[in-house]
Amino acid sequence: MKPVRSLARAMLSGIFVVSGARNFANPGRLVAAAQPVTERVTPLLERAHPRIPTDTETLVRANAVVQLGAGLMLATGKFTRPAALVLAGTLVPVTIAGHPFWNNDDPAAKVNNQIHFLKNLGLFGGLLLAAADTEGKPSLRWRTGHRIGHSRRSVQRAVRTARREARIAVRSAATARRLPG
Numbered sequence: 001m002k003p004v005r006s007l008a009r010a011m012l013s014g015i016f017v018v019s020g021a022r023n024f025a026n027p028g029r030l031v032a033a034a035q036p037v038t039e040r041v042t043p044l045l046e047r048a049h050p051r052i053p054t055d056t057e058t059l060v061r062a063n064a065v066v067q068l069g070a071g072l073m074l075a076t077g078k079f080t081r082p083a084a085l086v087l088a089g090t091l092v093p094v095t096i097a098g099h100p101f102w103n104n105d106d107p108a109a110k111v112n113n114q115i116h117f118l119k120n121l122g123l124f125g126g127l128l129l130a131a132a133d134t135e136g137k138p139s140l141r142w143r144t145g146h147r148i149g150h151s152r153r154s155v156q157r158a159v160r161t162a163r164r165e166a167r168i169a170v171r172s173a174a175t176a177r178r179l180p181g
Contacts, residue, residue, distance in 0.1 A: 005135060006077060012126050013074040016087055020068030027060040030098075034060050037097040066090055074130065084130035091127065095120040 023030060034056050042054040053059070067090050073083035099120065101113035138146070 002135075005133070009077065009080060009130060010075045012123070012130060013071040013083075013087070015123065016067040016071030016090075017075065020064045020066075020071055023064035024061055024068065027057050027064065030060050031056045034093075034097045037093050041093070063090055063094065081131050081133070084127045088124055088127040088131065091120055091124050095124075 038054070038056040038059050041059070045052045045054050053062075066086060070083040070086040070090070073079050074087065095117060099113040099117040101110050101117055104110035104113055
């Protein structure tokens, strides 16, 4: 099953690696489309930290770097689950900025943007599956619950053993008191 996962991750990450590199090298072509989204995000960024850059070109480049890095991590199998979540997070503003079919008056442009919007929605779903994939290994939640259950049973066994040994000690003491001498 490992080769299938590796191939699927490489295929899924390809679009992010290529577009991340392309958008980092040439962010200017996306600035106009990204402007409405970055205008909404800018107040949040300024509130988070005043030194975070808020100009659209820098935000486009930052998104491109994140997509390139996370795409490479997903493709190479390093930190795949966090990388998939990060890519899913970057896909949301990209899809809203790049394919706002609800704003199109031209029917051909509307259909084109709907197709790309749905394509990105499919990528989002694939990324969520990749983020949830534990490669057949138990999840952290399951392992934690299993460990807690194991520990609980161990403590219960220890308590039963201690009670049994205490009863034996009490009986032995009672027997020793009854013996002459």
